[in-house]
Amino acid sequence: MLAMYSNNHNDENEPPRQAFFPRRYRFLIRIIFPLIAVYLLYLIVYRPENWIPNTSTEFPSPLPHGSDVNWLNRQQQVRKAFQHAWSAYERDAWGCDEYHPISQRGSNLTTQGIGFTIVDSLDTLFLMNLTDEFRRARDWVANELDFDIDGEVNLFETTIRVLGGLLSTYNLSGDMEFLSKAVDLADRLLGAFLSPTAIPYASVNLRRKSGIQAHFASGASSTSEVTTLQLEFKYLSYLTGDEKYWKKVEETIFKIDSLERVDGLVPIYIRHVSVSESLDNPNDGLFWGSRITLGARGDSYYEYLLKQYIQTSRTEPMYRRMYDQAMQGVKTRLVNYSLPSKLLFVGELLHPTSTSIIPKMDHLVCFLGGSLALGATEGRTIRSKEDYSALSKNSREDLRIGTELTKSCAQMYFTTATGLAPEIVYFNTDKTSMDDLNIKPMDSHSLLRPETVESLFILWRITRNVKYRHWGWKIFEAFEKYAKHEKGGYTSLDDVTTIPPGRRDKMETFWLAETLKYLYLLFDDTDVLPLDKYVFNTEAHPLPIFMPSEEVRGAGWSRS
Ligand SMILES: *[C@@H]1O[C@H](CO)[C@@H](O)[C@H](O)[C@H]1NC(C)=O
Numbered sequence: 001m002l003a004m005y006s007n008n009h010n011d012e013n014e015p016p017r018q019a020f021f022p023r024r025y026r027f028l029i030r031i032i033f034p035l036i037a038v039y040l041l042y043l044i045v046y047r048p049e050n051w052i053p054n055t056s057t058e059f060p061s062p063l064p065h066g067s068d069v070n071w072l073n074r075q076q077q078v079r080k081a082f083q084h085a086w087s088a089y090e091r092d093a094w095g096c097d098e099y100h101p102i103s104q105r106g107s108n109l110t111t112q113g114i115g116f117t118i119v120d121s122l123d124t125l126f127l128m129n130l131t132d133e134f135r136r137a138r139d140w141v142a143n144e145l146d147f148d149i150d151g152e153v154n155l156f157e158t159t160i161r162v163l164g165g166l167l168s169t170y171n172l173s174g175d176m177e178f179l180s181k182a183v184d185l186a187d188r189l190l191g192a193f194l195s196p197t198a199i200p201y202a203s204v205n206l207r208r209k210s211g212i213q214a215h216f217a218s219g220a221s222s223t224s225e226v227t228t229l230q231l232e233f234k235y236l237s238y239l240t241g242d243e244k245y246w247k248k249v250e251e252t253i254f255k256i257d258s259l260e261r262v263d264g265l266v267p268i269y270i271r272h273v274s275v276s277e278s279l280d281n282p283n284d285g286l287f288w289g290s291r292i293t294l295g296a297r298g299d300s301y302y303e304y305l306l307k308q309y310i311q312t313s314r315t316e317p318m319y320r321r322m323y324d325q326a327m328q329g330v331k332t333r334l335v336n337y338s339l340p341s342k343l344l345f346v347g348e349l350l351h352p353t354s355t356s357i358i359p360k361m362d363h364l365v366c367f368l369g370g371s372l373a374l375g376a377t378e379g380r381t382i383r384s385k386e387d388y389s390a391l392s393k394n395s396r397e398d399l400r401i402g403t404e405l406t407k408s409c410a411q412m413y414f415t416t417a418t419g420l421a422p423e424i425v426y427f428n429t430d431k432t433s434m435d436d437l438n439i440k441p442m443d444s445h446s447l448l449r450p451e452t453v454e455s456l457f458i459l460w461r462i463t464r465n466v467k468y469r470h471w472g473w474k475i476f477e478a479f480e481k482y483a484k485h486e487k488g489g490y491t492s493l494d495d496v497t498t499i500p501p502g503r504r505d506k507m508e509t510f511w512l513a514e515t516l517k518y519l520y521l522l523f524d525d526t527d528v529l530p531l532d533k534y535v536f537n538t539e540a541h542p543l544p545i546f547m548p549s550e551e552v553r554g555a556g557w558s559r560s
């Protein structure tokens with residue numbers, strides 16, 4: 001550009017001609033235009049949050065490749081962060097379920113540790129090729145891990161973190177040690193299913209193999225908890241050839257399928273009525289309470305409907321039907337836009353038939369952006385306009401809502417003082433206010449949750465739009481700046497809206513199992529764990545997609 005203009009100097013002595021820009025305005029070209037160009041470049045390269053979202057139904061065309069960015073180097077920085085977290089745990093809390101980085105100690109959920117941190121981290125260690133660390137963790141599982149304890153554990157948390165971690169690590173490493181531990185654990189967890197209904201109890205005593213009702217909500221179980229066990233138990237049936245695990249977890253979904261739902265949406269608690277009570281009134285009273293949310297206690301019900309369909313190679317259409325119906329309900333009843341910037345959000349309903357949406361959104365809801373994209377293509381990458389056009393109208397709509405929701409989730413980070421998202425936000429629907437997002441003091445903490453980077457990873461894989469990588473990097477930098485603890489480990493934060501945000505003395509296991517794993521995969525160039533071969537459980541443990549055999553395939557395949 002400069003060369004072209006400097007050539008014009010040779011024309012000084014030629015007769016004056018009608019210039020497009022009179023001489024006295026040439027400064028426009030020399031100064032203002034380059035400034036504008038620099039500013040545009042700044043917007044594109046450094047301020048990804050300002051990018052216009054793919055709000056139309058257009059093919060989300062990739063931005064020009066960020067060739068100046070060394071993604072491999074960024075991926076190595078995520079690996080370093082993992083080592084910073086892990087080495088502190090190993091030093092201060094080895095064998096314990098949970099780690100407290102400020103007091104530099106560990107604690108257990110029951111009388112002794114059952115591998116919440118170690119087992120939850122195994123597959124990340126494996127993927128990051130931290131071979132020495134992996135070997136030590138593997139030896140702990142083989143020599144120290146013992147599930148025969150007289151203690152009560154939460155069925156859902158233990159399934160997704162420990163059973164899921166053992167199963168995915170078995171798949172990645174092929175080491176039978178993990179499979180035999182998984183079988184032992186699952187046999188104990190099955191005790192929770194000895195309830196009078198198809199709905200398992202919330203907790204289980206591992207030695208006695210007996211279920212225990214929740215200590216709140218009249219002993220009801222969370223809907224999401226009892227419907228987020230299926231991927232793990234079904235994969236175990238597939239591996240062992242024993243269909244008892246599959247049968248148990250499938251019954252719960254069949255039961256829910258038989259209950260009345262409004263547009264596929266479900267209340268967040270589910271009760272254990274006695275057999276006689278349920279015989280009198282077989283189709284009533286199982287759900288408890290009426291709040292509808294895609295956040296806490298609702299979220300992964302919807303996630304696992306889709307993933308069950310994907311896991312068994314799309315042989316069980318009933319799950320796709322239930323999922324599509326629910327997403328239709330989300331679109332018609334829960335989606336709204338904030339003011340003034342029209343950020344899409346998925347709100348809550350006080351009652352399934354309420355007509356006004358509570359504009360509250362948990363960070364947990366941010367899984368849905370990636371999930372909608374995964375459902376739209378069933379894991380395939382959209383590589384061309386033709387791929388995009390081949391999607392059904394409904395899938396294109398899901399993809400649009402998924403990308404818009406993920407943009408809102410990114411904004412939950414980029415609009416706070418620390419660049420980190422709070423636990424819950426309220427979207428503004430009031431014309432007189434200028435802030436799209438409001439954060440209440442009670443909700444302003446951060447546990448370093450994974451859902452947003454999970455969606456960034458899935459959207460990157462599916463759309464190949466590099467902006468998702470840029471957003472992920474910005475989020476990672478904020479974690480590094482505020483959550484990293486100089487003595488080792490990372491901590492949860494008290495208030496993301498102030499600097500410094502204040503620390504909480506805990507490092508959640510999902511920071512290792514999910515947040516850092518998804519960031520590592522987001523910056524990975526080799527497409528390890530392709531989304532049409534693997535399905536991630538809700539704790540980010542990758543389980544392979546398989547073809548159910550004649551002997552072990554549950555009953556889902558035959559239901560309409
Ligand atoms: C927690 O359990 C592990 C494994 O049994 C044990 O090594 C550790 O000492 C326990 N820690 C505490 C604080 O009880």
Ligand SMILES: *[C@@H]1O[C@H](CO)[C@@H](O)[C@H](O)[C@H]1NC(C)=O
Pocket residue numbers: 129131132
């Ligand atoms: C993994 O690490 C080992 C040494 O710890 C090294 O020999 C090997 O090349 C690494 N593999 C990959 C894929 O980076």
Ligand SMILES: *[C@@H]1O[C@H](CO)[C@@H](O)[C@H](O)[C@H]1NC(C)=O
Pocket residue numbers: 170171172173174175533544545
């Ligand atoms: C893990 O899953 C992959 C993908 O389905 C499969 O090829 C591999 O054989 C599995 N590994 C084991 C140990 O089952």
Ligand SMILES: *[C@@H]1O[C@H](CO)[C@@H](O)[C@H](O)[C@H]1NC(C)=O
Pocket residue numbers: 336337338339355356357358428429430
């Ligand atoms: C959606 O938000 C608008 C303001 O942006 C508000 O006027 C409207 O009532 C909301 N819709 C529902 C169903 O809550």
